[in-house]
Amino acid sequence: MTVYPSIRTLTKSRTMQTLETLKLFFCTYHTNPLSQYHAISFDTRTSPSMSGSCVEGDRHYLFDKSPQKDVSKYNHLLFEYSRTERNREALHLFLELHHSSLPVDGSTLSCVLKVCGCLFDQNVGIQVHCQCIKSGFAEDVSVGTALVDMYMKTENVADGRRVFDEMDERNVVSWTSLLSGYARNGLNALALELFFRMQVEGIKPNPFTFATVFGTLADGGLVEKGIQLHTMVIKSGFDSTIFVCNSLINMYSKSGMVRDARAVFDCMDNRDEVSWNGMVAGYLANGLELEALEMFCQMRLVGVTLTQMIFATTIKLCANLQELGFVSQLHCLVLKTGYGFDHNIRTTLMVAYSKCSVMDDAFQLFSTMHGFQNVVSWTAMIGGYLRNGGRSQAVNLFCQMNREGVRPNHFTYSTILTAQPAISAFQVHAQVIKTNCEKSPSVGTALLDAYIKMDYVDEASIVFGLIDDKDIVTWSAMIAGYAQRGDAEGAAKTFLQLAKERVKPNEFTFCSVINACASPTAAVEQGKQFHACSIKSRLDNALCVSSALVTMYAKRGNIESANKVFKRQCERDLVSWNSMISGYAQHGHGKKAIEVFEEMRAQKIEMDYITFIGVISACTHAGLVAEGQRYFNMLVQDYHIEPTMEHFSCMVDLYSRAGLLERAMAVINQMPFPAGTTVWRTLLAACHVHRNSEMGELAAEKLISLQPQDSAAYVLLSNIYAATGNWQERAKVRKLMDERKVKKEAGYSWIEVKNKTYSFLAGDLSHPLSDRIYAKLEELKIRLKDAGYRPDTNYVLHDVEDEHKETILSQHSERLAIAFGLITTSSGTPIQIVKNLRVCGDCHTVFKLISILEARDIVVRDSNRFHHFKGGSCTCGDYW
Numbered sequence: 001m002t003v004y005p006s007i008r009t010l011t012k013s014r015t016m017q018t019l020e021t022l023k024l025f026f027c028t029y030h031t032n033p034l035s036q037y038h039a040i041s042f043d044t045r046t047s048p049s050m051s052g053s054c055v056e057g058d059r060h061y062l063f064d065k066s067p068q069k070d071v072s073k074y075n076h077l078l079f080e081y082s083r084t085e086r087n088r089e090a091l092h093l094f095l096e097l098h099h100s101s102l103p104v105d106g107s108t109l110s111c112v113l114k115v116c117g118c119l120f121d122q123n124v125g126i127q128v129h130c131q132c133i134k135s136g137f138a139e140d141v142s143v144g145t146a147l148v149d150m151y152m153k154t155e156n157v158a159d160g161r162r163v164f165d166e167m168d169e170r171n172v173v174s175w176t177s178l179l180s181g182y183a184r185n186g187l188n189a190l191a192l193e194l195f196f197r198m199q200v201e202g203i204k205p206n207p208f209t210f211a212t213v214f215g216t217l218a219d220g221g222l223v224e225k226g227i228q229l230h231t232m233v234i235k236s237g238f239d240s241t242i243f244v245c246n247s248l249i250n251m252y253s254k255s256g257m258v259r260d261a262r263a264v265f266d267c268m269d270n271r272d273e274v275s276w277n278g279m280v281a282g283y284l285a286n287g288l289e290l291e292a293l294e295m296f297c298q299m300r301l302v303g304v305t306l307t308q309m310i311f312a313t314t315i316k317l318c319a320n321l322q323e324l325g326f327v328s329q330l331h332c333l334v335l336k337t338g339y340g341f342d343h344n345i346r347t348t349l350m351v352a353y354s355k356c357s358v359m360d361d362a363f364q365l366f367s368t369m370h371g372f373q374n375v376v377s378w379t380a381m382i383g384g385y386l387r388n389g390g391r392s393q394a395v396n397l398f399c400q401m402n403r404e405g406v407r408p409n410h411f412t413y414s415t416i417l418t419a420q421p422a423i424s425a426f427q428v429h430a431q432v433i434k435t436n437c438e439k440s441p442s443v444g445t446a447l448l449d450a451y452i453k454m455d456y457v458d459e460a461s462i463v464f465g466l467i468d469d470k471d472i473v474t475w476s477a478m479i480a481g482y483a484q485r486g487d488a489e490g491a492a493k494t495f496l497q498l499a500k501e502r503v504k505p506n507e508f509t510f511c512s513v514i515n516a517c518a519s520p521t522a523a524v525e526q527g528k529q530f531h532a533c534s535i536k537s538r539l540d541n542a543l544c545v546s547s548a549l550v551t552m553y554a555k556r557g558n559i560e561s562a563n564k565v566f567k568r569q570c571e572r573d574l575v576s577w578n579s580m581i582s583g584y585a586q587h588g589h590g591k592k593a594i595e596v597f598e599e600m601r602a603q604k605i606e607m608d609y610i611t612f613i614g615v616i617s618a619c620t621h622a623g624l625v626a627e628g629q630r631y632f633n634m635l636v637q638d639y640h641i642e643p644t645m646e647h648f649s650c651m652v653d654l655y656s657r658a659g660l661l662e663r664a665m666a667v668i669n670q671m672p673f674p675a676g677t678t679v680w681r682t683l684l685a686a687c688h689v690h691r692n693s694e695m696g697e698l699a700a701e702k703l704i705s706l707q708p709q710d711s712a713a714y715v716l717l718s719n720i721y722a723a724t725g726n727w728q729e730r731a732k733v734r735k736l737m738d739e740r741k742v743k744k745e746a747g748y749s750w751i752e753v754k755n756k757t758y759s760f761l762a763g764d765l766s767h768p769l770s771d772r773i774y775a776k777l778e779e780l781k782i783r784l785k786d787a788g789y790r791p792d793t794n795y796v797l798h799d800v801e802d803e804h805k806e807t808i809l810s811q812h813s814e815r816l817a818i819a820f821g822l823i824t825t826s827s828g829t830p831i832q833i834v835k836n837l838r839v840c841g842d843c844h845t846v847f848k849l850i851s852i853l854e855a856r857d858i859v860v861r862d863s864n865r866f867h868h869f870k871g872g873s874c875t876c877g878d879y880w
Helices: 004-009 014-025 034-039 054-065 071-083 087-099 107-120 122-135 141-153 155-166 171-184 190-199 208-220 222-235 242-254 260-265 273-285 288-301 308-319 324-336 344-355 361-368 373-389 390-401 410-421 425-434 441-455 457-466 473-483 486-499 507-516 526-536 542-554 559-568 572-584 590-600 609-621 625-635 643-658 661-670 677-689 694-707 711-723 727-739 770-786 801-811 813-824 841-853
Strands: 749-754 754-762 831-833 858-861 866-870
Touching: 034 677, 071 087, 071 107, 087 107, 087 190, 087 841, 107 141, 122 141, 122 273, 122 308, 141 155, 141 171, 141 831, 171 190, 171 208, 190 208, 190 441, 208 242, 222 242, 242 260, 242 273, 260 273, 273 288, 273 308, 288 308, 308 344, 308 390, 324 344, 324 694, 344 373, 361 373, 410 425, 410 441, 425 441, 441 457, 457 473, 473 507, 473 625, 486 507, 486 526, 486 643, 507 526, 507 813, 526 542, 542 559, 542 572, 542 609, 559 572, 572 590, 572 609, 572 858, 609 625, 609 643, 625 643, 643 677, 661 677, 677 694, 677 711, 694 711, 711 727, 749 813, 770 813, 770 841, 813 831, 813 841, 841 858, 841 866
Parallel strands: 831 858
Antiparallel strands: 749 754, 749 831, 858 866
């Protein structure tokens, strides 16, 4: 039976052309009974479309001149038409036979049912099915098999299975038809189940069965089963059958087992064009472009005929390698071999030119396809422009495509959504809804990604909820969106939902959720839990995951764990190095940050502007002024990196913390662009620390002019006046704040105990354990005084009595959080606190003493850095 070869050789474009032609010639067929169809006349001898060869034309001519026509002669010509894929002529011949009143046999009906399947015309197939029943051939095994095949090809799986179940007799071809039908319709699990069931019923698979099931296993990612079946192939003696070996090559290649695919290829005594193309495509799909190119060269040396598929695969290969010269040569070869007008080849060439950044040639090729441009070619051209930075051209093409009535598909929408802000995501979303593509995983993922980039995470979440069959890319994109917003809870909930739905996370999923755990609002233990999950999934050593872990631990106050992950990394990217340097800087380990930086230099790792921000910040926090200046000079002179506002801000901070306010001002005056808010805020904070009201007034004036509603400038300036005893000027600043309705940011402190976060405000009495908290503070107050502590009331910026100032100091939010941590955690447990503002100097002194009195390690993360208090000292070295 010739059903299966015809399935493999039938191309979609030819099928569609055939179907359209059928509609022209047989438009009345579906509404008229079969017996009335003779009204349509058609002369195959004079039709240009049917003169596929002189030989076949002569055969039909001799058939027409034959004085005696019987079923065998009709069948002979019918089979010839079917074999050569002249399906329209075959169908017409069958109708002619029906009109002649000659009796048909099972061979006739089997053949015409195959034709209906190839034409994807179920309506005709159903009428032929009725003819089979009337003529008594429905129980014939070959007819039943052809019916199963026809229904499966026309996507009517239920009727195909019903015919199969009603067959009294089934052979291996019947089983294989049903199995291949399941595979064709994406029902891989049912196909595999059927394969094992047929063997239980004593039906031995033939080569076509094995070829089909290997394709199913490749698409289903069940290569372990495939290896077992490979042994069955060898035992059955089919390991020398070309198309079985080709399906094995395909299965192993799709499963990432290229060496095994090559082993099958090398053991083949005979190979066809599909074998060679399978190996080239396999290497290409697994990122082994050079091996694929070598295979193509070997194929040329042995004289393999270049087919359409081989050309398409090799052009893609050269496009991935961005070898414009090879693409041009292949283009010439395509024209010489007569494939120059093949639509798929031209589209592939167009993509290749765009990947090689030759957009003029790509567009010229696209223009020659006028009248034959379909959604694939339009989408390829739009993607090409986007790949080469031509957003406006891509958007113009998208609009033109719509004007010309070409309906975008999933790939078009997914591609054009990356063009924002040149195109409105909202407008594209509206069109997506109209075309009912919103639930598509690719379109939905592109939409939610577009919304996330616009910081519309809530809208992205709504789109996420509408997507059917979410894949891991969709899940990871949504988690990344929550991470971008710092919403650790949203990211964690989405990850848990993913696990419940038995979706296997990949390295990018873990990278995103771990990045979310780096947020200050995330629970301290949350990142550790996801670290454990990544270890169980054996993805903790993936570069993006380990880099995210370094960043997360550094930002969550656990610099030791960050260093352990960093040391274990088999390979490191720039993110890892920068995270480690910045982490050490934020934790006050300036010299360690410099050591990592120097290690980078020794290994000649390329640095970027973020690297230098990290190392200069490390010098700032450690008070290493000379070293900071040296690294700034290195940035400009050795690495030729243009200093940014952040670099100048670091230098201003470096000098300001060291009390060198004049040098800090000189840096500001020498900047090649106007100083930003960060620079002036840094200088203003330093003026507060060093009691420089004159320069502080200038910095405050500049900051207020840039951000009139930011409370920081007003508060810092008023604090400077308060610290210098100028209460009159302080009152003026406070009055100005009231007039402009500027609200001062309240100072909050957070502490996490037993996976629950508690927040405190200065003088807070709202906590249920307030009595115990204040009792602990009183106890500490006595013990602190015994240890020699004297409150520094300069940090109380109110014009009140000293006794009241001491009370205000003792009720700062960070002290309430410390007291709560001490009474709710066991002895020796480290305490970690987060504060939204900078820790005051008096609280800093108190925490150093508490670390001795309570024998606790205390970590405080304020708005500026981490402070690690242990044994009476702090990692900041009092450069807080």
